[in-house]
Amino acid sequence: MHAFYDPTRTYEDNLAEGPFGVPADAVATRAGTVPLWGERVTTAFGIPAGPLVGSAACAAAFRAGFDVNVYKTVRTRAHRAHPFPNTLAVHLDGDLTPQTPMPLLADDDWERASSISNSFGVPSADPDVWQPEMARAAAAAGPGQLLVGSFQGTVGSGDGSVESYVADHVVAARLVKETGVRxxxxNLSCPNEGTNRLLCFDAPLVARIARAVKEEVGDVPLVLKLAYFAEDAALEELVAxxxxxxxxxxxxxTMPARLVDDAGAQALPGEGRAVSGVCGRAIRWAGLEMTARLARLREHRASRVRLIGVGGVLSVEDRAAYVDAGADVVxxxxGAMLDPSLGRAVRSADRV
Ligand SMILES: Cc1cc2nc3c(=O)[nH]c(=O)nc-3n(C[C@H](O)[C@H](O)[C@H](O)COP(=O)(O)O)c2cc1C
Structure with missing residues (x-):
């Protein structure tokens, strides 16, 4: 597992020297035919916020045939990454559910990993640094390709009030818009943010922030990144x-799990890191279920929102299952870190 983001190196190394393990040859780009927010993309498939930490990684993803890619989440000011390591292989047969017995074994045995953990704390450069980087990433999208800029607010911004927290989201969105992303x-769902309740579970506050952000960014499409909702009523409230x-x-x-090494000690060093987010094969069920539930709500409300299905997509077949569940984009x-040819495989399956 070394493609795009190399877990055996630090976040800073990945940013400065990455991406790693991506074939140098480029796919042919052409005008897309799949409609998405007023654009036309070649395939509605790509890499979500995470492995693409800078413009070089985003450009490599586009060259590798991933057509809708997300630049890793940024903030309104510089924020350090958690200590290395930030990514571990997680060993679990089957699904990670709220009933899965804890803890789980996590180590650097990448060879037999189809699920991983990531624990970065959403690091960010200063906007003076990431804005030109995100602009370069947006410019690296060829015809039929789209870069999405991910951002989040920071708890405790300004005077620490809710107003300051809302305002911080608005500033972040403006800074992202200024880069020219379309x-x-x-991100409302970072499990490593150090708050005990994820923002996406506070529907009134999300609505307030989303309205303020949308007022700022106007026509630029705005997507909300969600965690797994155990309760239907809470998801309905958020969508309403x-x-x-x-x-x-x-x-x-990602979904939270308590991770230990083979001696039973906390797998990721440092305070507040006993529990970390797990992604990959073990959470596929959750991404599929959330997609299906959101698709049902969309139908019920006759809504025009677009759904991005994410979680455990390791193959063309997994991607098809998400499309069947109602995802517009997968x-x-x-999966892309395990197999950087996945973008090409999806293009072949779609005959483009
Ligand atoms: C290395 C890595 C870093 C990530 N960083 C972010 C992030 O900054 N913002 C975010 O919204 N999600 C982040 N994620 C979560 C992914 O976007 C995605 O929701 C999750 O990994 C599930 O997809 P997967 O099973 O295909 O990995 C990250 C995932 C990985 C693997």
Whole structure:
């Protein structure tokens, strides 16, 4: 597992020297035919926020035939990454569900990993640094390709009030828009942010932030990145509060698990890292279920939102299962890291 983001190197090394393990030859680009937010993309398939930490990695993803890619989440000011390592192989047969007995074994045995953990704490450069980088990433999209800029607000911004937190999201969105991206995603679901409740579970606050952001960015499509919702009522409340304001939902982000090494000690070093987000094969069920539930809500509401299905997509067949569940766009982070030819495989399956 070394493609795009190399887990055996630090986040800073990946940013400065990556991407790694991506074939140098480029796919042919052509005008797309698949409609998406007023654009036409070649395939509605790509890499979600995460492995693509800078413009070089985004450009490599486009060259490798991933057509809708997300630049890793940024903030309004510089924020350090958690200590290395940030990504571990997680060993679990089958699905990670709220009933899965904890802890799980996590180590650097990448050879037999189809699920991984990532624990970065959403690092960000200063906007003076990431804005030109994101602009270069957007410019690297060929015909039929689209870059999405991901951002989030920072708890404790300004005077620490809710107003400051809302304002921080608006500033982040404006800074992202200034880079020239033609779509953006607001991360409401980072399990490593250090808050005990994810923002996506606070529907009134999400609605307030989404309205303020949309007012700022106007026509630029805005997607909300969601965690797994155990309760239907909570998901319905979130959609009822934001449908008509936002242009899409992306689900699912990583799912939390307590990770230990083979001696039973905490696998990731440092305070607050006993529990970390798991992605890949073990959470496929959750991404598929969230996509299907969001698709049902969309139909029920006769809504025009677009759905991005994410989680455990390791093959062309997994991608097809997400399309069947109602996804308009499908994305793969762990799968692309395991197999950088997945973008090409999807293009072949779609005969483009
Ligand atoms: C290395 C890595 C870093 C990630 N960083 C982010 C991030 O910055 N923002 C975000 O919204 N999701 C982030 N994610 C979560 C992914 O976007 C995705 O929701 C999750 O990995 C599930 O997809 P997968 O099973 O294909 O990996 C990250 C995932 C990985 C593997």
């Amino acid at each position: 779509a953006m995603e607001m 509060a934001t449908d008509g304001v936002v242009d899409g939902y992306a689900a699912v982000n 994305m793969s982070a762990t």
